[in-house]
Amino acid sequence: MNFTKSIIYWYSTNKRDLPWRKTVNPYKIWLSEIILQQTQVKQGLPYYEAFVSKYPTIFHLANAPENNVLKLWQGLGYYSRARNLHATAKHIVNEFNGVFPNTYKDIIKLKGIGDYTASAIASICFNEVTAVVDGNVYRVLSRYFNIDTPINSSKGAKEFKSLAQELINKKDPALFNQAIMEFGAKQCKPKNPDCNSCPLNNSCLALSLKKIDALPVKTKAVKAKKKYFNFLIYITKDNQTILEKREGKGIWQNLHQFPLIETKKPINAKTLNDVIKSYTFLKNKKFQLSLYNSQPVIHKLSHQHLYTKFWIINIDKLEGNTIPITKIKNYPVPVLISNFIESFNFNLV
DNA sequence: AAAACGGGGTG
DNA sequence: CACCCAGTTTT
Known part of the structure; x- marks a missing residue:
């Protein structure tokens, strides 16, 4: 069996039962693909269920306030995904009567959708022969074909896209695309893949070059x-x-935080x-400042380590843009803030 | 071409 | 601690 047929056969007997595999509704496929960008299935799954439940159609999503969309996205990270998801929903409803574009060429024009997501939607929903290249595909192809072009280079992006496009099953592009990703996620894993049980271990x-760990x-x-x-x-009285x-x-654009x-x-x-x-x-006002956490909370993001201190300011009264503490959980906040809110029991104040 | 953008999980 | 995850946008 060749590469493509082996991958598809492996998929037929090893695929997980996932909710977005039961539909070809472009709204739901799009939603799942945005949620799963740079996000493991395990982490994204509950968010997908929550979004489908609260916003069953693109019209529900388009009509929601951005704050509510961000609130539902809270904790998933890369919040531009949620902002773009919402903006694109409004765009499709207002400009296209809610009808999702049905070609790669038109889908990739949408905000928040790049080559990967456009290929996924076009193939899964509309059977267009366009190959997905995500982290799984990079790993599978680089290993199977011993390609050492850096995957995070523009040369690598073109090279792997072109190879995937050659390998894709022209009769069922959706099947191949999902199969190679699942194969990468469950069989050809980043660390310690079980090559003994791999259907492609002969080729x-x-x-054969003992380079699994190097690719x-x-x-x-x-x-x-x-x-x-x-x-x-x-905190006022x-x-x-x-x-x-x-x-x-x-970071955290349009989310809320303490000053x-x-x-x-x-x-x-x-x-x-x-x-x-x-x-x-605060002119002519008395207040009392105290440090909540003697050791800084170190919040680690991909590009920043945030050494964080939370300072409590007790004060009699404040004028202007204050909110009741009881409403605090209505606002979308970063995990760093929501962790503090959970830990600092405002009820005791 | 490189950096920014989150948070959770693994070895 | 380094690396990875169904990537995209901005600089």
Whole structure:
């Protein structure tokens, strides 16, 4: 059996039972593909169920406020996926009457959809012969064909896409695409794959060359930078606090957080007290500042390590944009913030 | 071409 | 700690 037929046969007897495999509805396939970008099935599955349940059609999603969409996405990371998902839902409803585009060429024009996702939707929903290349496909092909072009280079992207496009089953592109990804996820795993049980172990070049551990090749990632975050948790006597929406370019765009002071170096209570004292909205007000966590919480992201301190500010009264502490869980917040909220029992205040 | 963008899991 | 995950967008 050749590569393509072997992969498809393996899939027929080894595939997992997953909810998005029971439909070819482009809305649901699209939703599943966005959720699964850079996300393992195990982590994405409950989010898929929650979205399908709360937003059964693209019209439900398009009509929802962005805050609600972000709230449902909370904890999954890469929040631009949720913002783009929502924006694209509105676009499809408003411009196309809710009808999903049905060719790779048109699908890839949509916000948040690149080559991988356009290929997945076009093949699964519309039987278009266009090969997916995700992390699984890179791994399977680089090993089987002993290709050491870095997968995170533009040369690698073209080379592997072209190879996958040659290998794809022209009669059932959807079947092949899902099969090779599942094969990568469950059989040709990143670490310690069970090559003894692999149906391709007679023809896999990396295996015969003892290069399984050396492939795929990926150029080095940059090291994460340290940042120092100081969140200010205002608490008034009438149980109000301040939550802000993150604007601008960086992480967690459009999510909410306690007012943040970011510094280059760790900051002590006296210095912070002086900074806060100078705020005009606190002029002539008395407040008490105390540090909640003596050791910083180290929140690790791909590109940043956030050394975080939570400062409690007890104060009699605040005017302006405060919210009741009881409403705090209505807002979409980063995991770093939701962990604090869970740990700091506001009910005791 | 390189960096930014999250959070969870593995060895 | 380094690497990976059904990648895309911005710089």
